[in-house]
Amino acid sequence: MSADSLRIALVGNPNSGKTALFNQLTGGRQKVANYAGVTVERKEGRFTAPSGRVMQVLDLPGTYSFDAASPDEQITRDVLEGNYPGEAAPDLIICVADATNLRLHLRFVLEVKRLGRPVVLALNMMDAARHRGIVIDVPELQHRLGVPVVETIAVKRGGVGALVTRVDGELPEASPALPDDPASRASLHDEVRALMAATVTMPRATARIDDALDRWMLHPIVGLLTLAVVMFLVFQAVYASGKPMSDLIGNGFAWLGGYCATVLPDGPIRDLVINGLFGGLGTVLGFLPVILVLFFFILMLEESGYLPRAAFLLDRLMVSVGLTGRSFIPLLSSFACAIPGIMGTRSITDPRDRLATILVAPLMTCSARLPVYALLIGAFIPARRVFGLFNLQGVVLFALYVAGIVGAMAVGWVIKRIRRDKSEHALLMELPSYRLPRVRDVAIGLWERGTVFLKRLTGVILALTVLMWCISTFPKPPAGAIGPAINYSFAGYLGRFLQHIFAPLGFNWQITLSLIPAFAARETAVATLATVYAVSGDAQNGGLAHALAGNFPLATALSLLVWFAFAPQCMSTLAVIRRETNSWRNVVISFSYMFAVAYAASFITFQVARLFS
Numbered sequence: 001m002s003a004d005s006l007r008i009a010l011v012g013n014p015n016s017g018k019t020a021l022f023n024q025l026t027g028g029r030q031k032v033a034n035y036a037g038v039t040v041e042r043k044e045g046r047f048t049a050p051s052g053r054v055m056q057v058l059d060l061p062g063t064y065s066f067d068a069a070s071p072d073e074q075i076t077r078d079v080l081e082g083n084y085p086g087e088a089a090p091d092l093i094i095c096v097a098d099a100t101n102l103r104l105h106l107r108f109v110l111e112v113k114r115l116g117r118p119v120v121l122a123l124n125m126m127d128a129a130r131h132r133g134i135v136i137d138v139p140e141l142q143h144r145l146g147v148p149v150v151e152t153i154a155v156k157r158g159g160v161g162a163l164v165t166r167v168d169g170e171l172p173e174a175s176p177a178l179p180d181d182p183a184s185r186a187s188l189h190d191e192v193r194a195l196m197a198a199t200v201t202m203p204r205a206t207a208r209i210d211d212a213l214d215r216w217m218l219h220p221i222v223g224l225l226t227l228a229v230v231m232f233l234v235f236q237a238v239y240a241s242g243k244p245m246s247d248l249i250g251n252g253f254a255w256l257g258g259y260c261a262t263v264l265p266d267g268p269i270r271d272l273v274i275n276g277l278f279g280g281l282g283t284v285l286g287f288l289p290v291i292l293v294l295f296f297f298i299l300m301l302e303e304s305g306y307l308p309r310a311a312f313l314l315d316r317l318m319v320s321v322g323l324t325g326r327s328f329i330p331l332l333s334s335f336a337c338a339i340p341g342i343m344g345t346r347s348i349t350d351p352r353d354r355l356a357t358i359l360v361a362p363l364m365t366c367s368a369r370l371p372v373y374a375l376l377i378g379a380f381i382p383a384r385r386v387f388g389l390f391n392l393q394g395v396v397l398f399a400l401y402v403a404g405i406v407g408a409m410a411v412g413w414v415i416k417r418i419r420r421d422k423s424e425h426a427l428l429m430e431l432p433s434y435r436l437p438r439v440r441d442v443a444i445g446l447w448e449r450g451t452v453f454l455k456r457l458t459g460v461i462l463a464l465t466v467l468m469w470c471i472s473t474f475p476k477p478p479a480g481a482i483g484p485a486i487n488y489s490f491a492g493y494l495g496r497f498l499q500h501i502f503a504p505l506g507f508n509w510q511i512t513l514s515l516i517p518a519f520a521a522r523e524t525a526v527a528t529l530a531t532v533y534a535v536s537g538d539a540q541n542g543g544l545a546h547a548l549a550g551n552f553p554l555a556t557a558l559s560l561l562v563w564f565a566f567a568p569q570c571m572s573t574l575a576v577i578r579r580e581t582n583s584w585r586n587v588v589i590s591f592s593y594m595f596a597v598a599y600a601a602s603f604i605t606f607q608v609a610r611l612f613s
């Protein structure tokens with residue numbers, strides 16, 4: 001340790017507020033959410049203490065205990081003991097415990113203490129504890145533990161002042177390291193009991209509201225019905241509020257494109273700006289509000305503490321299809337993007353459960369698919385009312401999400417048959433208290449989704465869109481050619497060549513072409529269709545949706561929607577599967593089963609829809 005810098009590691013049970021504390025200390029913006037298992041990777045930040053010392057803070061994944069060893073729990077232990085390659089042991093460990101749930105959290109505090117390193121205990125969520133009438137005798141706790149104890153409120157400005165002061169002071173003395181054997185572990189339970197009895201007074205009616213709500217929310221029938229209704233309403237709301245904003249942006253870009261058309265000189269640059277940038281990128285950008293509205297609702301559910309209840313409700317169902325309740329959170333993250341979802345499976349202890357979850361995670365509808373869905377639904381599904389109440393477009397969108405979920409369950413079931421596994425693991429999960437979502441957390445979450453989207457838009461999507469424009473524009477048609485110029489371009493040939501594979505699904509060559517860049521980034525399918533139809537002069541009046549509706553039948557649109565629900569997901573996802581499972585075999589399995597499922601499902605959809613139209 002050098003005199004002017006200190007390495008601090010934050011540890012604690014999941015959902016104790018480590019990341020919130022980390023953000024408060026370092027001014028960071030890491031994701032916090034009201035359920036366990038949010039942080040799965042190492043995050044580092046720093047701040048300067050009043051004394052001028054620089055504090056390097058490491059936020060670690062939540063850990064229930066050191067004796068169960070899921071991959072991330074092992075990492076945490078290695079980091080704390082200085083056994084993690086390339087990572088020096090921290091000078092100080094801040095153990096974060098949820099003051100409203102000490103019975104659970106103190107056990108881990110004791111485990112950390114036995115590592116024999118300097119520890120400070122942060123009693124977090126003191127606001128909630130006080131609110132519930134829980135009284136903690138801090139001096140007594142500190143005395144009995146032999147570890148400095150500081151109260152914190154990680155979500156309040158200035159709520160960590162006392163902790164900073166303590167950390168900035170003298171380094172606490174380490175307790176003697178104790179051997180980690182089963183006998184000593186068994187005694188932990190009694191130690192916790194004794195500590196609780198001596199230092200914590202619980203009010204008689206703890207969490208009466210929680211209990212009352214949970215009686216309904218966790219009810220096997222009422223609970224599931226509530227869950228279904230909540231999700232259905234979310235999709236209605238996404239359509240009702242996201243769509244008008246999207247249209248506004250879309251019209252804005254159409255206007256800008258039109259304006260540029262009048263001022264730019266004729267030539268390929270003008271073409272690229274109008275067809276590639278405004279037509280392609282502008283169309284994708286228009287879907288940002290839809291994405292943000294959806295995530296607004298997901299974040300509200302996350303923050304309220306409702307989601308772990310949903311995991312709990314679905315546990316039996318998940319186990320019966322070969323997954324576990326623990327798969328729920330990774331699968332839920334996959335609605336944003338399969339990549340964090342797959343990384344989130346590190347919190348699943350059983351390696352086979354983990355692999356099954358990794359294989360089905362890409363079937364969850366990631367946000368990159370939302371522009372494709374929204375475009376096709378907007379073009380082909382009438383904005384009719386169903387039962388005079390619900391918007392048909394919202395119903396179809398909901399159905400697509402459900403299709404992904406049902407697909408995942410079916411695949412999970414098949415995996416379970418293949419591995420002939422009869423083992424069942426009880427789900428041990430902590431249910432956080434219900435609370436009103438905090439504006440700041442929701443805002444950070446939305447900001448994060450928005451920036452991810454914009455970064456993709458100005459990075460990979462932009463590059464692919466320009467590339468697609470180039471191959472749609474060159475080579476130029478020979479003199480005296482008839483028909484649209486794009487038919488003579490490289491894209492025209494490529495699309496028509498590949499179309500042989502996809503013709504049975506009802507895809508024309510333009511759609512087939514758009515599937516290629518979509519493999520790198522889903523949204524680019526929209527940009528490509530916009531570019532291709534703009535280059536061929538079809539999308540000039542009435543916009544892309546109009547051009548699509550004029551160029552292929554409803555059966556094709558439905559088949560394409562189904563394709564996107566199941567098709568092998570993007571390259572980055574496959575790369576993450578390779579990294580997380582360390583096996584190319586899983587990549588091949590994942591790609592081929594999704595291709596087969598998507599092909600079959602689209603084929604059936606197209607053929608059936610054709611019969612009815």
Ligand SMILES: Nc1nc2c(ncn2[C@@H]2O[C@H](COP(=O)(O)OP(=O)(O)OP(=O)(O)O)[C@@H](O)[C@H]2O)c(=O)[nH]1
Nearest residue numbers: 015016017018019020033037038039062125153154
């Ligand atoms: N009322 C209150 N809520 C808090 C406090 N600290 C954190 N929270 C909330 O508790 C929830 C969990 O916080 P996180 O920081 O994500 O917890 P974590 O320990 O990093 O969780 P994992 O990464 O899953 O291990 C979030 O909803 C926070 O807003 C606090 O001091 N008071």
Ligand SMILES: [Mg+2]
Nearest residue numbers: 018019038039
């Ligand atoms: Mg965290």
